[in-house]
Amino acid sequence: MRELVGRPYHEIRPRLGKDLSVRELVDAYLENIARLDGQVRAYLTVSADQARAQARELDDRLARGEPLPPLAGVPVAVKDNLCTRGVRTTCGSRILEPFVPPYDATAVQRLREAGAVLLGKTNLDEFAMGSSTENSGFFATRNPWRLDHVPGGSSGGSAAAVAAGEALAALGSDTGGSIRQPASLCGVVGLKPTYGRVSRYGLVAFASSLDQIGPLSLDVRDCALVLQAICGRDPHDSTSVDLPVPDFVASLEAGVRGVRVGVPAEFFGEGLQPEVRQAVLEAVRVLEGLGARVEEVALPTLEYALPTYYLIACAEASSNLARYDGVAYGYRSPRAHDLYTLYARTRAEGFGPEVKRRIMLGTFALSEGYYEGFYKKAQQVRTLVRRDFDRCFQTVDVLATPTSPVAGFRLGERTADPLQMYLADVYTIPVNLAGLPGISVPCGFVEGLPVGLQLVGRPFEEATVLRVAYAYEQATEWHRHRCPLLRA
């Protein structure tokens, strides 16, 4: 059954209910998890029994001749900051190690309704704070392409799982690049939808005004399929928007003739690995060759995006993470003896160093006397970043940039220097600040490590982004490469 693993769903689906059962598909993935996850360490929790039960139920429905739901039998992995009813949800943090949610996140519920089978919960940087998955409170995940390298983060577990054939598709969350950057580093497709496109209900908040849930997959068509299932207004999330959801798959093949592609010069400057630059510019030429019109655009606020992001994200996080206090759920320090020590010791023992760093930074930014100079100023700069993008989108339809400034880095290489780590998201962060849809698709390799092309669109124009990404993908072979681990 090994041949089933690592093939996109749209190739598998026609066989379901004919020479292939959902149970066989799910078992193939569970076997591959058993074979590889000891090395990759993508999963925090594998819910094999539930997955098999769900698979049996789907097979019964198929046997009764019921129509196939859109994601029937897709073995999915879900980042462990998305609530799953009855399945432990840790956020990669010791402080939530014992937490079992009584409810499903809306996106998870919609995946289940679409017929997807939940294999388990994937590793992440604690509370999604990080770019390498090394900040997990449990263990580091490895890049399946080169096990001594990081998979990126914070959705590193989800990206590595898809790349290693340990899940056919996955959900991640993206606050500053946490879907796109690991997708880039693991050589898979990852999309962050427009802010408000996918309900955040059940996504454990890191930075509420930036977080979005999105799919990771082997190719663009699968990405569109999963996105289709999770999109749309949810009455449980006031910030989810009530806009019609187009048929993303149907519009994939419209081509790029006449599409205007903007290349912002600021994204190709200092700090960009030359081989990555070359791969991305080559990808732009491919699009041009397919009939797209390429022009240079300016995003001068790029240099302010990173500090702006860290002020806003940390400020919101400092408040969002205040609830982990040992009172009602989660970890409680056994050394607490009064209210103050309950708070102080639970949090001191439960949170890792990066989370503490950001809580302190955010608390400071919101404090009296500093609010105006930090948080409020950051919001003003955020508006400027948004305007920069608006201006670009008056003349172009999508922007093409590198996803990550480097193809990858080794485990431990950046852990000592938080600023170096923060720079890993320098090209993805502005997209979150502006709330835009962005995708990363594979566009080359550097020393055996994948490179990602980032395409960014206007608000709620995921369809355009997917269409351009699909055209590029169909014209190239990068998405057909599988990591050596999976091929072995």
Place this chain on the structure above:
Amino acid sequence: MDYETVIGLEIHVQLLTQSKMFCGCSTRFGAPPNTQTCPVCLGLPGSLPVINRRAVELGLRAALVLNCTVHPSSQFHRKNYYYPDLPKNYQISQYQYLEHPPLATDGYLDIEVDGQRRRVGIRRVHLEEDTGRLVHPAEGAVSWVDYNRSGVPLMEIVTYPDLRSPQEARAFLLKLRQVLQYAEVSTGRMEEGTLRCDANVSLRRPGEPLGTRTEVKNMNSIRSVERALAYEVARQREVLERGGAVVQETRHWDERRGITFASRSKEEAEDYRYFPEPDLVPVEVTPEWLEEVRRSLPELPDARRDRIMAQYGLGRYDAELLVQTRATADFFEAAVAAHPSPKSIANWMLGDLSAYLNEHNLEIDQLRVTPGQLAELVRLVEEGTISGRIAKDVLVEMLETGDSPRSIVDRRGWVQIADEGALRETVEAVIRDHPEPVRDVQAGKEKAIAFLVGQVMRRTQGRANPALVQRLLRERLGLPPQG
């Protein structure tokens, strides 16, 4: 030279919604601990708040009856602080930033004290969520948390420092409660915690800037607000007259001892790190929505009082009492509609009925007697079927049984004796048995006739028509008919 008292109030009102501010849980009072909770009001990871539109609507109703300016767009904020009754460790509240106004600002409410009309400014009206409750059992070094109240919708009303005496503060709270009850915004009962009040108090020489204020908390009835403020005013006056300075601090009212005392002051002022709640979109109030709310408001107490005076010819005092609660005014108007004797109905309501309500600590809408039944009682008296004296007994039985006055009168055989022949015999007997009062009457002491009337009433168990008895006695004793 005397001091002027300056008082401002901060009032928290629980809104009359079925469900909580940001989730669908019930707001019903008294359920077993933690049974009215969900991921949202427990602050579970991943849960998100959604604004209860009905709560906003009640806020708008309050804003309108308080004559406020309603802001077309207002924003919720997070107030960050740690306490175990606050599951998220932040409270979602509307906090006034320059760029983010609360739901409504700058209104007023008119009150009357000693016949003087005063206008009290309302600084702001905003919405927020309540916290849970800590329970400290007598045994063991533990505390429990009940999150049933967590997320219950609250409205905060802040006045300008326009009140000049504890009496005015009391009058304001009574009036506020009255209009909020009329508008069906809140039950406004301090005793039940659906209305809570903190007060800022300071003294100053007239014409001088505001003095240092103290904040008085922990008052659990309107009466205790007045008492606490009177105490605090006297305390500050004494401090100032001694040449001392008032310390800016929070003081707690001790109802039993009748004093305020300084609570342990925090070493540093708390920094709540307010910032706009990113999980919620702004509250948008369109002119159409506001107009719809305005149209749905009932006639307010002052207007209703004036109309009742004009329409039914009642005095201001009586009319004021009748509009005290909307239910009372509704009862009155329903009774008058059934039998158009407004003065008698008002007298019954403000007399026997109100005494019964006070005695049994009931609200008028909890009575077994309907407005139609009271109207019928009044009609029976006016038609002479029963005497006013008997009517009082009938009412008592109506209140206890809920039966109609007609059926009680029939059952008890309380129909008034209007038969001259039957009464003449009783009159003769009374004259025979009381020669002295008879002599007094005949000697010109007309007052003594009341005694004889009373004796006849007594022998008939009150069923005699008093006017008839009076006439028969006068005839029999040779007095001229009463003028």
